[in-house]
Amino acid sequence: MGTPIYQTIKTSAPGQWTRRVNQYSLPKLQEWEWGYIAGIVDGEGCLGLYQSKRDGAVTRFAIGQKDVNLLFWIRNKLNSGGVYQIKSTNQWTYNITNCPTKLAILLKILPYLIVKQTAAMIVIEYLKTKVEVIDGYSE
Numbered sequence: 001m002g003t004p005i006y007q008t009i010k011t012s013a014p015g016q017w018t019r020r021v022n023q024y025s026l027p028k029l030q031e032w033e034w035g036y037i038a039g040i041v042d043g044e045g046c047l048g049l050y051q052s053k054r055d056g057a058v059t060r061f062a063i064g065q066k067d068v069n070l071l072f073w074i075r076n077k078l079n080s081g082g083v084y085q086i087k088s089t090n091q092w093t094y095n096i097t098n099c100p101t102k103l104a105i106l107l108k109i110l111p112y113l114i115v116k117q118t119a120a121m122i123v124i125e126y127l128k129t130k131v132e133v134i135d136g137y138s139e
Contacts, residue, residue: 026104027079037074038112040065047106047119049126059123061102063094078105103127 029037041047045063052058064086065071071083071094081096096102106124113120 026108027077029077033077034109035112037077038109040070040074041109042113042115045116047116047123049122057126059099059102059126061096061106061123065092065094066090068092080105099127100131103131 040063044065046060048060050058050060061081063071063074068083068085071092074094075081075083078096080098080101081094083092083094085092096105103124106120106127110117110120110124
């Protein structure tokens with residue numbers, strides 16, 4: 001595990017204190033592994049910011065794939081997220097739902113993204129309004 005990134009989620013109500021909700025450490029991966037994961041996200045991933053009736057907006061970081069072994073490899077390398085089978089199909093999806101974790105991983109793979117770089121930047125900018133890095137970004 002890398003150096004911890006301490007983050008808090010800002011509440012939507014003005015004037016309320018932020019609260020610490022997560023401590024996530026980026027795993028120590030080789031640069032080619034970060035590039036490989038970014039390539040999978042570019043080819044098979046879904047990054048986006050979507051309107052939500054309940055929360056106003058929600059971000060998505062998902063990878064769809066028939067090869068469940070690849071998704072578990074990514075899940076184990078990143079030490080976060082979950083792998084789920086899509087009902088009545090042989091399709092699988094890997095999802096990261098935790099905002100601080102999503103932000104840390106997107107910041108790390110951003111330089112390697114080509115096709116989904118713009119979508120990643122939109123998600124990152126939105127997540128920065130929800131997640132505050134307290135002790136700085138470090139690996």
